[in-house]
Amino acid sequence: MKIARMLIVLALTMSTGQVVNGQDRSRTDQEQARRDQLRIAVQEICPTSGNKLGEHGDPIKVTVGKEKEEVFLCCKGCLKQKLDPKHWTTIHANFAKAQRICPIMKKKLPKNPKWVVVQGQIVYTCCPPCVKKILADPITHLRKIDELYMASLKTKRIRR
Secondary structure, eight states: OOOHHHHHHHHHSTTTTOOEEEEEOOOHHHHHHHHHHHHHHHHHTTTTTOTTTTTTTEEEEEEETTTTTEEEEEEEGGSOOOOOHHHHHHHHHHHHHHOOOOOOTTTTOOSEEEEEEEEEEEEEEESSHHHHHHHHHHHHHHHHHHHHHHHHHHHHHHHO
């Protein structure tokens, strides 16, 4: 049910000219809001508590690690907690599973894919040359990752 709601929100935020507080939201703001909703749905759990995101209110975006990766916590209480390695591994597995393919080569990700954090988002690739190509045109490739996430969420919703 939450995934269905999330997909409806995503569809609404994808429309252009959305008005918030009497003003048009910029396309960049809309795209970031949509990307955040996708990432919340794909991430699924809090990296500190393991709770489902959304169970304790709106998830909170935080930046972690030297790579400055953005993830979501389930509540303000988790701001004071350390990341649980078990949950962190699950989150990264969720992202890799939802992405499924290298955005450059369009082939299935290998067992131990390469990765890079682009604008706070982890992106998996099949090889180091693909990482360089993603860094050369991050916006295009982040949009492709969004499409892969959306397809994964739709497939997941159908299976339920």
